[in-house]
Amino acid sequence: VLRSHSRPRTSNDNPYSEAQFKTMKYVPDFPERFGSLADARSFCDAFFTAYNHEHRHSGIGMHTPASVHYGTAAQIREQRQATLDAAYTTHPHRFARRPRPPRLPETAWINQPAQQTQPVSV
Known part of the structure; x- marks a missing residue:
């Protein structure tokens, strides 16, 4: 996964996946390049855990997705x-x-x- 900010308004992309990738790529510590597949998996694991269990989202009343889901x-x-x-x-x-x-x-x-x-x- 490389940092890119292209493909706006592309109708055949999965909007949920695209929104998630955009959020992830705009995180300040998103690397320019991952050293290996293991590095990418490690980064994504930490990111998705924090995003779903720690980050409060304005669109869901400042709750975490996990608190709404569960x-x-x-x-x-x-x-x-x-x-x-x-x-x-x-x-x-x-x-x-x-x-x-x-x-x-x-x-x-x-x-x-x-x-x-x-x-x-x-």
Whole structure:
């Protein structure tokens, strides 16, 4: 895998795979070239573990993909709300309004399909 930033708007690429590769190639420590296949596998293993279990994503309410996938995101959101409530109760003057954690989306998309209008029957 070489660093490249080409192929924008290529319709026959897998959008999930392409989004993942773009994210990986823009990581500051992505090497110009891997020394071996083992080096590439080691880098990818560490990257995907961190991406799925440590990195919080704005598109899924600042949760990790693993917490959403394994069903712990709602519990984590409740814990965040309890922490925000305690901070608000202790120091209400620091807040313009009662803080809320980001909502969990009902669906998450990389490239959301365009809404199609239904034909009107007469």
